[in-house]
Amino acid sequence: xxxxxxxxxxxxxxxxxxxxxxxxxxxxxxxxxxxxxxxxxxxxxxxxxxxxxxxxxxxxxxxxxxxxxxxxxxxxxxxxxxxxxxxxxxxxxxxxxxxxxxxxxxxxxxxxxxxxxxx
Amino acid sequence: xxxxxxxxxxxxxxxxxxxxxxxxxxxxxxxxxxxxxxxxxxxxxxxxxxxxxxxxxxxxxxxxxxxxxxxxxxxxxxxxxxxxxxxxxxxxxxxxxxxxxxxxxxxxxxx
Numbered sequence: 515x516x517x518x519x520x521x522x523x524x525x526x527x528x529x530x531x532x533x534x535x536x537x538x539x540x541x542x543x544x545x546x547x548x549x550x551x552x553x554x555x556x557x558x559x560x561x562x563x564x565x566x567x568x569x570x571x572x573x574x575x576x577x578x579x580x581x582x583x584x585x586x587x588x589x590x591x592x593x594x595x596x597x598x599x600x601x602x603x604x605x606x607x608x609x610x611x612x613x614x615x616x617x618x619x620x621x622x623x624x625x626x627x628x629x630x631x632x633x
Numbered sequence: 634x635x636x637x638x639x640x641x642x643x644x645x646x647x648x649x650x651x652x653x654x655x656x657x658x659x660x661x662x663x664x665x666x667x668x669x670x671x672x673x674x675x676x677x678x679x680x681x682x683x684x685x686x687x688x689x690x691x692x693x694x695x696x697x698x699x700x701x702x703x704x705x706x707x708x709x710x711x712x713x714x715x716x717x718x719x720x721x722x723x724x725x726x727x728x729x730x731x732x733x734x735x736x737x738x739x740x741x742x743x744x
Contacts, residue, residue: 518675545730556637557721557734570730605676607732622732624668624676 516540518625520606526631532594535628539588539608546589547609547622548581552602560604563589564611575600596632603627635660635726639735646712646742654707654738656722665705666732667696668721676721679707712742 521536539546548560560579561571565586574581578597583589593600607622636659646652656665664683668676680689682698682705689696693716695708705722719739723732 523673547730547732549732549734554736556736557723557732559731559733562730573731607676621666621678621681623678626673626675 518606518608518623520604520625520628522628523626524629524631526633527596529598529632530595532592533596533630535591535593535604535630537589537591537606537608537625539606540623542610543608543623544586544611545609545622546583547607548589548591549605549607550602551605551627552599557605560591593630596630598632601630601632603629635662635724635733637722637724637733637735639722639738641738642736644738644740646709646740648713648742648744649711651711652709654709654720654722654740656705656707656735658703658705658724658733660703661727662700662703662724663727664725665698666723666725667705667707668723670719670721670737679720709740712740714742714744716740717742 519538525533527533544565546563549557551557559573562569563583566583580592605624605627607624609622610620638657640655667679669679670676680696685700687698693710698705719737721734721737723734
Protein backbone atom coordinates (compact mmCIF):
# COMPACT_ATOMS: atom_id res chain seq x y z
CA UNK A 515 0.00 0.00 0.00
CA UNK A 516 1.36 3.43 -0.92
CA UNK A 517 2.24 5.76 1.90
CA UNK A 518 1.73 9.50 2.08
CA UNK A 519 3.34 11.09 -0.95
CA UNK A 520 4.30 14.69 -1.43
CA UNK A 521 5.25 16.65 -4.53
CA UNK A 522 7.65 18.16 -5.26
CA UNK A 523 10.39 16.92 -2.99
CA UNK A 524 12.30 20.18 -3.45
CA UNK A 525 11.34 23.60 -4.71
CA UNK A 526 13.46 26.71 -5.10
CA UNK A 527 11.58 29.88 -5.96
CA UNK A 528 12.21 33.58 -5.88
CA UNK A 529 10.62 35.89 -3.37
CA UNK A 530 7.25 37.02 -4.65
CA UNK A 531 6.58 33.94 -6.72
CA UNK A 532 3.87 31.37 -6.12
CA UNK A 533 4.40 27.75 -5.18
CA UNK A 534 1.90 24.94 -4.78
CA UNK A 535 2.70 21.87 -2.75
CA UNK A 536 0.71 18.69 -3.09
CA UNK A 537 -0.02 15.87 -0.69
CA UNK A 538 -1.62 12.53 -1.49
CA UNK A 539 -2.71 10.83 1.74
CA UNK A 540 -3.04 7.14 2.31
CA UNK A 541 -6.21 5.89 0.67
CA UNK A 542 -9.11 5.87 3.10
CA UNK A 543 -7.55 8.35 5.52
CA UNK A 544 -10.02 11.15 6.15
CA UNK A 545 -7.66 13.13 8.39
CA UNK A 546 -5.00 15.14 6.60
CA UNK A 547 -2.54 17.46 8.31
CA UNK A 548 0.05 19.97 7.18
CA UNK A 549 3.10 20.75 9.31
CA UNK A 550 6.17 22.88 8.71
CA UNK A 551 9.70 22.83 10.04
CA UNK A 552 11.67 26.03 9.68
CA UNK A 553 15.42 25.44 9.76
CA UNK A 554 16.63 24.27 13.15
CA UNK A 555 13.31 24.73 14.87
CA UNK A 556 10.51 22.43 15.90
CA UNK A 557 7.94 21.02 13.52
CA UNK A 558 4.81 23.15 13.78
CA UNK A 559 1.20 22.36 13.01
CA UNK A 560 -0.38 24.33 10.19
CA UNK A 561 -3.83 22.86 9.65
CA UNK A 562 -6.06 19.82 9.72
CA UNK A 563 -8.64 18.58 7.23
CA UNK A 564 -11.32 16.03 7.90
CA UNK A 565 -12.29 14.94 4.43
CA UNK A 566 -12.71 18.21 2.52
CA UNK A 567 -13.47 20.37 5.56
CA UNK A 568 -10.94 22.43 7.47
CA UNK A 569 -11.16 21.21 11.05
CA UNK A 570 -8.44 23.44 12.45
CA UNK A 571 -6.39 26.04 10.61
CA UNK A 572 -5.05 27.82 13.66
CA UNK A 573 -1.43 27.22 12.68
CA UNK A 574 -1.57 28.90 9.28
CA UNK A 575 0.93 31.77 9.45
CA UNK A 576 -0.98 34.34 7.39
CA UNK A 577 -3.27 34.81 4.43
CA UNK A 578 -0.48 34.15 1.94
CA UNK A 579 -1.07 30.46 2.66
CA UNK A 580 -4.07 28.69 1.17
CA UNK A 581 -4.83 25.02 1.69
CA UNK A 582 -7.45 23.05 -0.18
CA UNK A 583 -8.64 19.50 -0.25
CA UNK A 584 -11.20 19.24 -2.99
CA UNK A 585 -13.20 16.02 -2.89
CA UNK A 586 -11.53 14.95 0.30
CA UNK A 587 -8.66 13.23 -1.46
CA UNK A 588 -5.37 14.99 -2.16
CA UNK A 589 -4.55 18.38 -0.70
CA UNK A 590 -2.65 21.39 -1.97
CA UNK A 591 -0.91 24.12 -0.04
CA UNK A 592 -0.30 27.28 -2.01
CA UNK A 593 2.00 30.07 -0.91
CA UNK A 594 1.40 33.34 -2.73
CA UNK A 595 3.46 35.47 -2.75
CA UNK A 596 6.32 33.58 -1.14
CA UNK A 597 8.58 35.34 1.34
CA UNK A 598 12.05 34.40 2.56
CA UNK A 599 10.73 33.27 5.96
CA UNK A 600 8.52 30.68 4.27
CA UNK A 601 11.58 28.54 3.60
CA UNK A 602 11.49 25.22 5.37
CA UNK A 603 10.29 21.65 5.07
CA UNK A 604 6.56 21.15 4.70
CA UNK A 605 5.24 17.81 5.91
CA UNK A 606 1.91 16.24 5.25
CA UNK A 607 0.41 13.47 7.37
CA UNK A 608 -2.76 11.43 7.27
CA UNK A 609 -4.67 9.20 9.64
CA UNK A 610 -7.94 7.36 9.90
CA UNK A 611 -10.90 8.69 11.79
CA UNK A 612 -12.22 6.30 14.40
CA UNK A 613 -15.20 6.84 16.64
CA UNK A 614 -17.43 9.85 16.77
CA UNK A 615 -15.06 12.27 18.40
CA UNK A 616 -13.09 12.74 15.23
CA UNK A 617 -9.86 13.21 17.09
CA UNK A 618 -6.61 11.62 16.09
CA UNK A 619 -6.94 8.43 18.01
CA UNK A 620 -5.09 6.58 15.31
CA UNK A 621 -1.49 6.92 14.26
CA UNK A 622 -0.61 9.59 11.72
CA UNK A 623 1.66 8.63 8.83
CA UNK A 624 3.94 11.28 7.40
CA UNK A 625 5.16 11.99 3.91
CA UNK A 626 8.81 12.69 3.13
CA UNK A 627 8.23 16.42 3.07
CA UNK A 628 8.76 19.18 0.53
CA UNK A 629 11.82 21.31 1.07
CA UNK A 630 10.93 24.85 0.03
CA UNK A 631 13.67 27.42 -0.44
CA UNK A 632 12.71 31.01 -1.15
CA UNK A 633 15.59 33.13 -2.44
CA UNK B 634 -0.12 26.57 25.89
CA UNK B 635 1.41 23.14 25.45
CA UNK B 636 5.17 23.26 24.96
CA UNK B 637 7.55 20.40 24.36
CA UNK B 638 11.22 20.64 25.21
CA UNK B 639 13.65 18.07 23.96
CA UNK B 640 17.29 17.69 24.82
CA UNK B 641 19.96 17.43 23.82
CA UNK B 642 19.59 19.06 20.42
CA UNK B 643 22.65 17.31 19.11
CA UNK B 644 24.24 14.11 20.27
CA UNK B 645 27.45 12.61 18.99
CA UNK B 646 28.17 9.24 20.49
CA UNK B 647 30.52 6.39 19.98
CA UNK B 648 29.32 2.98 18.90
CA UNK B 649 28.62 0.72 21.82
CA UNK B 650 27.78 3.50 24.24
CA UNK B 651 24.48 4.19 25.97
CA UNK B 652 22.62 7.47 26.10
CA UNK B 653 19.23 9.00 26.83
CA UNK B 654 17.20 11.66 25.05
CA UNK B 655 14.75 13.60 27.21
CA UNK B 656 11.37 15.04 26.33
CA UNK B 657 9.50 17.33 28.74
CA UNK B 658 6.05 18.72 28.07
CA UNK B 659 4.17 21.42 29.87
CA UNK B 660 0.52 20.40 30.16
CA UNK B 661 -1.73 17.35 30.18
CA UNK B 662 -1.63 15.14 27.13
CA UNK B 663 -3.18 11.82 26.33
CA UNK B 664 -0.42 10.38 24.20
CA UNK B 665 3.20 10.85 23.27
CA UNK B 666 5.01 9.75 20.14
CA UNK B 667 8.64 9.22 19.27
CA UNK B 668 9.58 9.61 15.60
CA UNK B 669 12.74 9.00 13.67
CA UNK B 670 13.70 10.94 10.55
CA UNK B 671 16.49 10.10 8.15
CA UNK B 672 17.61 12.92 5.84
CA UNK B 673 15.09 13.48 3.05
CA UNK B 674 12.80 10.77 4.34
CA UNK B 675 9.46 10.79 6.11
CA UNK B 676 8.96 10.79 9.84
CA UNK B 677 8.82 7.18 10.96
CA UNK B 678 6.81 6.40 14.06
CA UNK B 679 8.86 4.48 16.61
CA UNK B 680 6.69 4.39 19.72
CA UNK B 681 3.32 5.53 20.99
CA UNK B 682 3.06 5.89 24.75
CA UNK B 683 -0.40 6.17 26.20
CA UNK B 684 -0.29 5.82 29.96
CA UNK B 685 1.81 6.57 32.98
CA UNK B 686 4.63 4.10 33.40
CA UNK B 687 4.39 2.87 29.82
CA UNK B 688 7.61 1.35 28.56
CA UNK B 689 8.18 0.13 25.02
CA UNK B 690 11.28 -1.40 23.49
CA UNK B 691 12.33 -2.08 19.95
CA UNK B 692 15.84 -3.32 19.35
CA UNK B 693 18.34 -0.92 20.92
CA UNK B 694 15.72 1.74 21.65
CA UNK B 695 13.52 1.91 24.71
CA UNK B 696 10.96 4.62 25.43
CA UNK B 697 9.24 5.37 28.70
CA UNK B 698 6.61 7.80 29.92
CA UNK B 699 6.06 9.45 33.30
CA UNK B 700 2.86 11.48 33.01
CA UNK B 701 3.18 12.87 36.53
CA UNK B 702 6.57 14.35 35.74
CA UNK B 703 5.47 15.07 32.15
CA UNK B 704 8.64 13.42 30.98
CA UNK B 705 9.46 10.83 28.37
CA UNK B 706 12.85 9.31 27.71
CA UNK B 707 14.29 7.52 24.72
CA UNK B 708 17.16 5.33 25.81
CA UNK B 709 19.73 4.07 23.36
CA UNK B 710 21.62 0.93 24.30
CA UNK B 711 24.93 0.01 22.69
CA UNK B 712 24.55 2.47 19.83
CA UNK B 713 25.31 1.45 16.26
CA UNK B 714 25.87 3.63 13.20
CA UNK B 715 22.46 2.73 11.75
CA UNK B 716 20.81 4.64 14.57
CA UNK B 717 22.18 7.92 13.24
CA UNK B 718 19.12 10.09 12.47
CA UNK B 719 17.05 12.90 13.95
CA UNK B 720 14.64 11.85 16.70
CA UNK B 721 11.53 13.83 17.58
CA UNK B 722 9.13 13.51 20.43
CA UNK B 723 5.60 14.80 19.90
CA UNK B 724 2.67 15.19 22.22
CA UNK B 725 -0.97 15.25 21.25
CA UNK B 726 -2.72 18.15 22.86
CA UNK B 727 -5.64 16.88 24.90
CA UNK B 728 -8.95 16.91 23.02
CA UNK B 729 -7.33 18.11 19.81
CA UNK B 730 -5.64 16.56 16.86
CA UNK B 731 -2.49 18.64 16.93
CA UNK B 732 0.90 17.08 17.36
CA UNK B 733 3.18 19.42 19.30
CA UNK B 734 6.77 18.56 18.48
CA UNK B 735 10.02 18.99 20.30
CA UNK B 736 12.93 20.55 18.42
CA UNK B 737 14.43 17.17 17.60
CA UNK B 738 17.69 15.52 18.59
CA UNK B 739 20.19 14.95 15.86
CA UNK B 740 22.06 11.77 16.71
CA UNK B 741 25.36 10.84 15.12
CA UNK B 742 26.96 7.54 16.00
CA UNK B 743 30.62 7.16 15.06
CA UNK B 744 32.94 4.14 15.18
